[in-house]
Amino acid sequence: MANRFENKVVVVTGGTSGIGLATAKAFSEEGASVFxxxxxxxxxxxxxxxxxxxxxxxxxxxARLADIDRLYDAVQQKHAQIDVVFANAGGGEMVPLGAITEEHYQQTFDTNVKGVLFTVQKALPLLKDGGSIVLTGSTTSISGTPAFSVYSATKAAVRNFARNWILDLKDRHIRVNAISPGLTETAGLNELFGGGDQAKGTKDYLAGLIPAGRIGQPEEIAKAVLFLASDEASFVNGVELFVDGGQAQI
Known part of the structure; x- marks a missing residue:
């Protein structure tokens, strides 16, 4: 087992299920102290x-700034600095144009854009110079999806955070990259597709459109996150890494 993150401190937001959970587990298995x-x-x-x-x-x-403050207070009680921030918390619902409400817009942007922005900004006093930030994007940042325009817009914003923040943080040598998963086997995906047989049918159909012939597993996304966060990616900065079985390339 590799120990690339031995004695490192890693923050993973949205770490209770799916990609966040798999990634937190992978960091822990490689020796990190994980929040x-x-x-x-x-x-x-x-x-x-x-x-x-x-x-x-x-x-x-x-999406609540006071909760982000509590997170970093908890980190600071145990550690002097953070090595990696994986700003992963997010989500969305399918709502077609014509049915979008102000509540839907506000909730999606608060979770996926405001939350990511302030998760990273409030980490900066603790984040080690030379540290790494990884943001969770989505293949929807570059491809259209029916009834998913608000979510897709938030992920395009997240991708552009990475482009801009590498300039803001260059003097501190902090790298910022975005991981953009495609369809991934998570509880959130099943819920998005209506659950049960309906979700299975939708996933089976969409898997047939992916060059790899299947949807991804959270552990596969986690491996890519750990690569971007590690010293192995020391010259990788500002990229959007698609982990989607090739779907975004066709």
Missing amino acids: ITGRRQEALDAAVKQIGGRVSAVQGDM
């Missing part, structure tokens, strides 16, 4: 057991 966030305490408790190692959970909604 995860989530909205529901019971989900946090279950995630801590599943992740193992040196993991701490902080309940909070990253």
Whole structure:
């Protein structure tokens, strides 16, 4: 087992399920002290057991600035600095143009854009010079999806955060990259597609459109996140790395 993150401090927002959970577990297995966030305490408790190692959970909604402050207060009680921030918390619902409400717009942008912005900005006093920031984007940042325009717009914003922040942070040698998963087997995806047989049918159809012939697994996305966060990617900066079985390239 590699130990690329031995004695490193890593923050993973949205770490109770799916890609966030798999990535937090991968960081822990490579020796990191990991802090995860989530909205529901019971989900946090279950995630801590599943992740193992040196993991701490902080309940909070990253769209709320006070909750972000509590997260970094918790980190600071145990550690002097942070090595990696994986700003992963996010989500969205399918709503077609013509049915978009102000509430839908506000909630999606607050979670996916405001939350990412202030998760990173409020980390800066603790973030080590030469550290790494990874943002969760999506293949929707470059491709159209029916009834998904608001979510897609937030992910395009996240991708552009990476482009701009590498300039803001260049004097501190902090790298910022975006990971953009394609269809990935998560509870959130099943919920988005209506659950049960409906979700399975939709996933089977969409898998046939992917050059790899299947949808991804959270552990596959996690491996890419760890690469971007590690010294192996020391000259990789500002990129959007698609982990999607080739779907965004055709």
